[in-house]
Amino acid sequence: MKVSEVWWAAAALALLVCPLAKAQAQTPCVTTGTNQTCTNSASMAGIIDTATLTLTNTASGTVTGGKSGVFANTANVANSGTISAGGTGIVATTIANVTNTGTISGGFDGISANTANVTNSGTISGVFNSIRPTPQM
Helix, strand or coil: CCHHHHHHHHHHHHHHHCCCCCCCCCCCCCCEECCCEEEECCEEECEEEEEEEEEEECCCCEEEECCEEEEEEEEEEEECCEEEECCEEEEEEEEEEEEECCEEEECCEEEEEEEEEEEECCEEEECCEEEECCCCC
């Protein structure tokens, strides 16, 4: 074996034994919490956060609630799945920062927040409003 062949074989073995990057663990969401940062890729009941929620709802993720799908003081939501509720899809009592490529819907409103910063290339809908500027609780 030549030195270059030994070097390449050693490099290949090193990559198998010590991968370059470890996969990031996803923190699952719970239905009630405080200051959650979580990822949902399953089907779950609505999420209530008593402070700031940072939610990533993946394409396979579904969040369904009665009054609201997501309720938080501040809601930072990246949605590529589905968030829905009989009332309002996302309610934020102060600020909703939403990036949506999926579906957000409600029987009343899609999103309700005092301040809503929304980037949307998906669907946001409600019977009354897609985005309502004052939270309805």
